[in-house]
Amino acid sequence: MKKFWALFFYFWPIVALYFCWIAPESNWWFPGEAMSPMGVRIESLFYLILWIVAIVFIGTQAALGYALWKSAARDEGQKAWYSHGSHSLELIWTIVPAFVLVFIALYQMDVWAEYRVQSFYPDSTREEGSVAELAARQFEWRIRYPAPGKKLSDEPESDDLYWVNELHVPTGRPVKINLRTQDVQHAFFSPQLRLKQDAVPGLIIPVWFEIPEAGEYDIVCAELCGWGHYKMRAKIVAESEAAYKAYLNRLQDEQNEDGYKAAEEETN
Amino acid sequence: MATVSPALHGHDHADSHAHGHHDIGFIRKYVFSTDHKVIGIQFLITTMLMLMVGGALALAVRWQLAFPWENMPILGKIFAGEGGQISPEFYTMLFTMHASVMIFLVIIPILAGAFGNFLIPLQIGADDMAFPVLNMLSYWFMWPAMACFGISFVAGGVTAGPANGWTSYPLLSALVQAAPGSGAAQTWWLIGLTLVGVSSMMGSVNYMTTIINMRAPGMTLFRMPLTIWSMFITAILQAFALPVLTAAGFMLVTDRLLGTVFFIPAGIIVNNAEPTVGGGQPLLWQHLFWFYSHPAVYIMLLPAMGMVSDMLSCMCRKPVFGYKPMVYSMAAIAGLGFIVWGHHMFTSGMNPALGMTFMTSTMMIALPSAIKTFNWIGTIWDGNVKFNAVMLNCAAFVALFIVGGLSGIFMAAVPVDIYFHDTYFIVAHFHYVLFGATLFGVFAGIQFWFPKMFGRLMNDRVAKVHFVLTFIGMNGTFFPMHLLGIAGMPRRYADPYLHPYLEHLLPMNQLMTISAIIMGAAQFLLLGNFFLSILFGEKCGRNPWGANGLEWSAPSPPGHGNFDVPPVCYRGPYEYSSPEAEAMNQDFILQTSPPPAGVSKSTSAHH
Numbered sequence: 087m088k089k090f091w092a093l094f095f096y097f098w099p100i101v102a103l104y105f106c107w108i109a110p111e112s113n114w115w116f117p118g119e120a121m122s123p124m125g126v127r128i129e130s131l132f133y134l135i136l137w138i139v140a141i142v143f144i145g146t147q148a149a150l151g152y153a154l155w156k157s158a159a160r161d162e163g164q165k166a167w168y169s170h171g172s173h174s175l176e177l178i179w180t181i182v183p184a185f186v187l188v189f190i191a192l193y194q195m196d197v198w199a200e201y202r203v204q205s206f207y208p209d210s211t212r213e214e215g216s217v218a219e220l221a222a223r224q225f226e227w228r229i230r231y232p233a234p235g236k237k238l239s240d241e242p243e244s245d246d247l248y249w250v251n252e253l254h255v256p257t258g259r260p261v262k263i264n265l266r267t268q269d270v271q272h273a274f275f276s277p278q279l280r281l282k283q284d285a286v287p288g289l290i291i292p293v294w295f296e297i298p299e300a301g302e303y304d305i306v307c308a309e310l311c312g313w314g315h316y317k318m319r320a321k322i323v324a325e326s327e328a329a330y331k332a333y334l335n336r337l338q339d340e341q342n343e344d345g346y347k348a349a350e351e352e353t354n
Numbered sequence: 355m356a357t358v359s360p361a362l363h364g365h366d367h368a369d370s371h372a373h374g375h376h377d378i379g380f381i382r383k384y385v386f387s388t389d390h391k392v393i394g395i396q397f398l399i400t401t402m403l404m405l406m407v408g409g410a411l412a413l414a415v416r417w418q419l420a421f422p423w424e425n426m427p428i429l430g431k432i433f434a435g436e437g438g439q440i441s442p443e444f445y446t447m448l449f450t451m452h453a454s455v456m457i458f459l460v461i462i463p464i465l466a467g468a469f470g471n472f473l474i475p476l477q478i479g480a481d482d483m484a485f486p487v488l489n490m491l492s493y494w495f496m497w498p499a500m501a502c503f504g505i506s507f508v509a510g511g512v513t514a515g516p517a518n519g520w521t522s523y524p525l526l527s528a529l530v531q532a533a534p535g536s537g538a539a540q541t542w543w544l545i546g547l548t549l550v551g552v553s554s555m556m557g558s559v560n561y562m563t564t565i566i567n568m569r570a571p572g573m574t575l576f577r578m579p580l581t582i583w584s585m586f587i588t589a590i591l592q593a594f595a596l597p598v599l600t601a602a603g604f605m606l607v608t609d610r611l612l613g614t615v616f617f618i619p620a621g622i623i624v625n626n627a628e629p630t631v632g633g634g635q636p637l638l639w640q641h642l643f644w645f646y647s648h649p650a651v652y653i654m655l656l657p658a659m660g661m662v663s664d665m666l667s668c669m670c671r672k673p674v675f676g677y678k679p680m681v682y683s684m685a686a687i688a689g690l691g692f693i694v695w696g697h698h699m700f701t702s703g704m705n706p707a708l709g710m711t712f713m714t715s716t717m718m719i720a721l722p723s724a725i726k727t728f729n730w731i732g733t734i735w736d737g738n739v740k741f742n743a744v745m746l747n748c749a750a751f752v753a754l755f756i757v758g759g760l761s762g763i764f765m766a767a768v769p770v771d772i773y774f775h776d777t778y779f780i781v782a783h784f785h786y787v788l789f790g791a792t793l794f795g796v797f798a799g800i801q802f803w804f805p806k807m808f809g810r811l812m813n814d815r816v817a818k819v820h821f822v823l824t825f826i827g828m829n830g831t832f833f834p835m836h837l838l839g840i841a842g843m844p845r846r847y848a849d850p851y852l853h854p855y856l857e858h859l860l861p862m863n864q865l866m867t868i869s870a871i872i873m874g875a876a877q878f879l880l881l882g883n884f885f886l887s888i889l890f891g892e893k894c895g896r897n898p899w900g901a902n903g904l905e906w907s908a909p910s911p912p913g914h915g916n917f918d919v920p921p922v923c924y925r926g927p928y929e930y931s932s933p934e935a936e937a938m939n940q941d942f943i944l945q946t947s948p949p950p951a952g953v954s955k956s957t958s959a960h961h
Binding site: 087088091094095098099101102105106109113114115116117118125127128129131132135136138139142143146147149150153154156157158160164165166167168169170171172175176179180183184187188190191194195197198199201202203224268269270271273275277278280281282283284285286287288289291304306307308309310311312313314315316317319 | 441442443445446517518519523524525526529532533534618619620622623624625632635636637670671672673674675676677679701702703706707709710713714717718720721724725727728729731732734735736737738739741746749752753756757760761763764766767768769770772773775776777822825829833834836837838840841842844845846847848849850852853854855858859862928930931932933936941
């Protein structure tokens with residue numbers, strides 16, 4: 087029975103590792119490939135940590151299982167090893183993990199700085215300003231674009247263009263949006279881009295991303311915002327520069343359409 | 355420094371206890387008792403029952419995730435009314451109250467309240483706590499707290515329980531119009547939270563004073579069992595961090611009731627209400643909340659670490675590997691615990707420069723945890739392991755703490771956290787720490803100190819079945835959460851399958867729910883074993899485990915005043931299998947057994 091318990095503690099990490107191993111092919115993994123360059127880098131940092139963690143996991147669980155097995159296999163009367171520890175071992179298992187942890191921390195800094203520190207944002211986004219404002223509210227995403235050819239201002243302008251739950255952006259270049267909320271706290275989360283940022287009442291938070299390929303990507307809410315938190319579904323439509331411009335023009339036309347001109351033509 | 359005068363009366367001491375008990379009457383003895391052992395057991399039984407309540411709430415959450423919008427059997431009839439369908443409002447209440455009950459009414463009070471109370475005087479050789487009445491009050495303040503949490507369920511009607519998550523971020527929690535549960539329910543919840551804080555604070559003041567002032571002669575700081583070290587460090591953490599939460603809670607209450615706007619910026623329109631007046635900042639709440647609640651994570655873990663160290667050493671018949679590194683690493687965890695709160699806020703929009711400093715400090719706090727893990731494995735190494743339920747739960751503590759510790763590194767790395775923040779990955783992480791580590795430590799602790807509480811043993815066979823079912827159920831429930839997190843499933847979603855990219859995760863959620871039901875059902879074995887063993891368990895003597903601590907030299911259960919002879923401590927707590935013990939033909943040596951005659955190694959213990 088003793089050996090059964092020792093094997094029990096050997097067995098379960100193997101099951102856990104097996105499930106991780108088959109997870110990607112069973113579709114229990116990331117929602118598709120990372121669709122933004124930043125997402126690709128975040129994912130590679132994830133894999134770096136995953137490898138380090140997997141090695142430590144296997145090592146420590148094997149040591150634990152072996153310690154139990156060794157004890158289960160020993161003779162009944164045999165005394166335990168009378169030891170209060172080992173100074174050199176303590177030093178080794180303090181210094182080695184310390185180096186690994188500091189390495190992990192330092193290695194992450196660049197990506198974080200580029201994602202969040204504004205002076206590290208791509209130059210083009212700083213010159214261009216934000217292409218749209220994404221304002222969350224219970225329970226939808228309101229989008230405000232500046233009129234074609236104009237820059238986005240923090241306060242709404244009379245010729246701004248509005249839409250709900252569908253954000254159009256051009257592909258192939260970094261774009262910046264202003265993230266806001268009209269009521270409680272929300273969070274912008276695009277699983278395919280691997281990006282997330284909270285929208286905080288009273289703050290305007292610039293978020294930039296780049297989408298190389300045209301397509302539709304999810305936006306969901308990742309900060310509890312009330313009973314309908316789960317249904318704040320929206321999408322990013324990434325399209326070529328031309329299609330994006332055409333979309334904005336169409337939006338402007340629709341918004342300016344008042345039926346008046348048509349009536350005038352009829353009387354003529 | 356024990357306050358009882360040295361025992362001149364000798365053996366008839368136990369009899370005089372019996373007399374004393376008759377005098378104080380039932381109410382003073384068992385209800386409003388000032389005896390730390392009774393208070394500890396009161397805390398233990400209350401929190402075990404609350405564990406079942408919190409578990410039921412969790413099962414309701416799991417039901418919705420496995421069978422969205424379907425009528426929930428049994429629990430649904432009790433909670434949700436009608437056919438038992440869970441509404442989205444009700445779902446938000448469920449996870450809010452699950453966390454609130456588990457954190458504030460189970461884990462914090464079961465560690466500090468139950469084990470802290472029961473063990474501190476016994477392990478340091480004192481007759482009781484420094485402030486017995488304060489101690490009694492710390493238990494009885496739990497009841498108004500529980501009443502407030504209870505009222506909060508119904509204060510706004512059954513579909514409007516507190517629903518802002520246990521973190522209660524404003525503005526959702528600050529503006530009445532923001533959610534159905536942001537009305538009266540939220541105010542009651544905040545008052546309940548404050549009362550729990552009052553209870554903890556009275557406990558922590560008491561623990562610090564007792565540990566500093568009331569140690570038995572010879573019980574030097576570095577002869578204290580690691581349980582006592584952990585309780586001491588926890589009490590310090592509690593005392594310094596808790597006032598911040600209490601203040602923040604009051605600020606939120608005044609925002610809600612008196613129109614202060616600490617957390618509310620201007621011009622916000624929620625649900626077509628009047629625009630807010632403003633001047634406040636919601637991020638302030640997050641800073642204040644996590645300044646307490648991150649140290650609170652260690653308040654919920656450190657005592658279990660200490661207890662497991664004690665139990666592992668005893669069950670492996672071997673001294674704790676690296677006693678001093680264990681103490682220093684706990685102190686390091688506590689110290690660093692104050693400067694890592696920002697890692698809960700990486701995506702919050704706070705100053706991005708803070709992301710880097712908090713990442714570095716958070717990585718550093720993994721170090722003492724790693725040192726402790728290596729030392730636990732070192733303690734088991736080449737030991738003479740007793741494979742009973744206590745040992746199995748302790749080994750599970752170590753095995754599962756490794757998972758919880760390692761998964762934390764992903765979230766500590768800021769860029770990776772951009773993706774994982776508020777997904778199921780974090781849910782997996784903290785359940786591995788709080789359930790996998792802390793609760794398994796608690797299960798072990800209950801079985802280990804049960805004989806001291808009641809003079810009887812718990813049934814080991816039943817305890818092993820409980821262990822296996824809980825272990826399998828726990829991993830079946832929480833391990834797949836890592837994968838859900840990687841798949842990008844956000845927390846707190848009443849219906850994640852509304853989103854096409856999450857649809858395929860339904861079968862996995864169903865498997866997890868089945869595991870959770872197994873795990874929940876297994877807890878009835880624990881309760882049954884506990885309560886039946888009080889009446890029918892095998893009787894045992896003072897020291898059924900052959901352990902070294904002072905508590906094992908007292909009678910089981912100890913009478914009022916604990917020790918029949920005021921103990922004197924001559925050695926460290928973990929001298930298992932030492933040559934001295936061997937000379938006595940046993941593999942343990944009580945801290946009270948004097949050194950062999952002729953050896954003048956003893957310390958200040960001489961009277």
